[in-house]
Amino acid sequence: MSVSEARALGRASQRSVPSLTVGLLTKEMSEIGQVFITRCRHHFAEDFLPKIERCLELLSDQQIWWRANPQSNSIGNLLLHLSGNVRQWIVSGIGGMIDARDRDAEFAARAIIPRHELLGKLKQTLSEADNALAKFDSGRLLERMHVQGCDVTALEAILHVVEHFSMHTGQIILLTKLITAQDLKLVVSRR
DSSP: OOHHHHHHHHHHHHHHSOHHHHHHHHHHHHHHHHHHHHHHHHIIIIIIHHHHHHHHHTOOHHHHTOOSSTTSOOHHHHHHHHHHHHIIIIIIIITOOOOOOOHHHHHHOOSOOOHHHHHHHHHHHHHHHHHHHHHSOGGGTTOEEEETTEEEEHHHHHHHHHHHHHHHHHHHHHHHHHHHOSOOOOOOOOO
16 A cells, blocks of 8 residues: 555545544554654664674774775775765754765765774764654654655655665675674674
8 A cells, every 4th residue: 555545545534433533543653653763763773783883893994994896885885875874864854954965975985984983973873863763753754755856754764764774784794794704793682
């Protein structure tokens, strides 16, 4: 079912049920939205970031910028890209801050930026994103916005960033295992 079909169904159901039921459904949907936002915040801070930090603990600055081939990204490029993506979609798109992203520069970077700078930038961006999500009214999840040339709902924007961050975290883990040839002893977040 598309978002527009779900909205139409929601409007139709609002006309056919008593207002008390609509109020309860609205409250329940708001609670579901808040749980969704809370879980997304958890994934960034308690799941993805600790895994990336563990990888960076095991790598030198040179290893962070290693590329398997010219068409591949280094871990350094992926970290810059994650910072840019989260900033554009969450901090700017959801939080309303100015979007000044230079996406191409994230992938073009070749100079070694030290690990502590890369991690500091990512943590700062995630802190700002967490703040934007904490302040976001879950009742607005179906509001439309324009981010990176895409017309999406706030829900779609947040979900995009979570899945995107997860994918690149997996790439960072794989590259770290390839470079170090060791068990990373990652703790899986189950909560």
